[in-house]
Amino acid sequence: MKELLQQKAVRIKLLITDCDGVLTDGGVYYGEDGESLKKFSMRDGMGVERLRKLVGIDTAIITGEKSPSVIKRAEKLNIEELHLFVKDKPAVLAGIIHKLNLKPEEVAYIGDDYNDAEVMKLVGLAACPADALPGIKAIADYVCHIKSGEGCFREFAELIIEAKNAYVPAGPMKNGVITLRNGRKIGDGEACYIIAEIGINHNGSLEITRKLIDEAVTAGADAVKFQKRTPEICVPKDQWEVMRDTPWGRMSYIDYKRKTEFGVAEYATIDQYCKKVGIDWFVSAWDVPSVDFMEQFDTILYKLASASLTDFKLIARILETGRPLMLSTGMSTMKEIEAAMTFINDYDPAYPLFVAHATSAYPCKPEELNLRMIETLGNKFPGVPIGYSGHETGLATTIGAVAMGATFVERHFTLDRAMWGSDHAASVEPQGLQRLVRDIRDVETAAGDGIKKVYESELSPMRRLRVNISEEFKEKPQLS
Structure with missing residues (x-):
């Protein structure tokens, strides 16, 4: 077949x-x-x-x-x-x-x-x-x-x-909606959960971070996301001493990664500030010690980056926390995605799990976005909320992903795409994020319920333009 x-x-x-x-x-x-x-x-x-x-x-x-x-x-x-x-x-x-x-x-x-x-x-x-x-x-x-x-x-x-x-799904049927501990719901029939990924675009600055959080709140995003790494684990050793030009002068790559990595004081500030302005926050944890580190903060969920989809030790550590897990599927085969899903379902068939379609190119060309994978993943894993993590330039394709069924979307977010750093070029600026949120909400409103009806606003043009009008829509004579 x-x-x-x-x-x-x-x-x-x-x-x-x-x-x-x-x-x-x-x-x-x-x-x-x-x-x-x-x-x-x-x-x-x-x-x-x-x-x-x-x-x-x-x-x-x-x-x-x-x-x-x-x-x-x-x-x-x-x-x-x-x-x-x-x-x-x-x-x-x-x-x-x-x-x-x-x-x-x-x-x-x-x-x-x-x-x-x-x-x-x-x-x-x-x-x-x-x-x-x-x-x-x-x-x-x-x-x-x-x-x-x-x-x-x-x-x-x-x-x-x-x-x-x-057809044998990689895990048991789930109910299609996950409720976060703060009451927010993500899944079929719910408003799209919009994530502004700050990632490493803060360039090691809390001042830039606060501005990015403020802009995300102004735009109406539901959450901001960061990336947490242990540089000594995530940076290959043959790259440690490679010299790089940075905003702080010329330094080794490992020192640069250490300088841009937030610690306890910075994340404590982020935690307090996000609670103050009323926006969710969480991280992509890239290694087991980073999960251990993040457990001192009560974040809403964990994200698993596409690069980590085959890191089962990391997945296992996240599962131990019991927090909802959002998988990204860029640079992966369907077999690798199925293996990760099976691993999670073997741990707990009811584990709160999201899957995000992604293509890991920065920026990604439209012909490689493959948005139909949103439907494919939905068919493959019934009841699991499917979303989209986009790395393209422009907004239309992310809005299209929502129209095609994405229950959550994530876009990299920056104050200025011209800023120094690897992820800024594939990021959305504040005005763009505002337009993205606005247009996603318009698409959700416009989707309707799929049941054909004649709206009140159509009656006047119907009576002016239609040759034969059904009895139910004809104006009734007023009794004097």
Whole structure:
């Protein structure tokens, strides 16, 4: 099975089918009393039962007909969601999704005619029989080998069952939302958690750090993040004595890294200041002693940098703290990501865990951002909040990541991209951070609930411009 088709199939929680042209061949038969009958395939009935018993997926029927045969068939198969004589299939679909608390990507649909086209475009996985109309075949994710009325529904059902049974996530299902100790929630259905990564852009200065925190608060960011290292561990020994030009003069690389590393006094000041201005703060810990050091501060979570994804000693130390863990996945293969997830789930299947898609290039070219990985990771690790750690220039792609499902985003943040230091060039300046937060909130507001409605603001132009107006929207005469 193709990987994309499997990724879609594993998310399915409900399979909806049309009747004529899928469950039947569209023929009309008559009984003794003149009633029209339908000939159903026993194979399709088995498909309904196997979906329910093997993978816990129910079936629904949406049809434009009102045949007693369809009603009896649904009763026999215990199909509760039966919608007959339907004129507006997308509206009925929206109602089912709302009623069952599903997402469109968790619904599959199989149809054969042009009145199925709009529904097929709205769901997560769409299929059609082998004898469907050409235009329907063109938009289907999967075209069955079997014709309508001969078992095409069963074929599609078996495809979903196979995908569900073959798919083994790296860990158990989680509930999709993590609540931090301060009550903030990160995950599906919550406002995007926006992280301004100060990192090492403070250049060893508490004055610069305070200004960056103030600008992050002004922009409306939810958190600021720093990086904590033990230079003697993180700097390769062959680099220790390499001389560098720095703002403090020419010095060895190890001395430069020591000079820019904050200690107890600085982090105590950061802790107090962030509490004062009301913003979360945490760090990427790059080594075990750095975790030991940070445990004297009550930070909101730990971040694991992309470079540390394969450092299982570091991961184990963070897990011992019990604080939520946010993994970055840059410079990693899917196999390496799965190994880290398995390691964490073996420690504690319920451990509070986030995963951030990232590409570790500074700055990163748009063609290497690969934002579709947000969806891939969401499919691979159901229930784990998926986010995005961006190292690109510009804001549009980070906003796009939120539109594509990122539940949290992180961008490097600086007062001035021209400042001395390795991360400034790929960072966002204060005005840019303000625009980023504003635009993310606008995207969240604009997303709506996915249910089509006529808004009050549309009534006036409707009455001016539309030729035929539905009775419900016509102006009622005023009684004198």
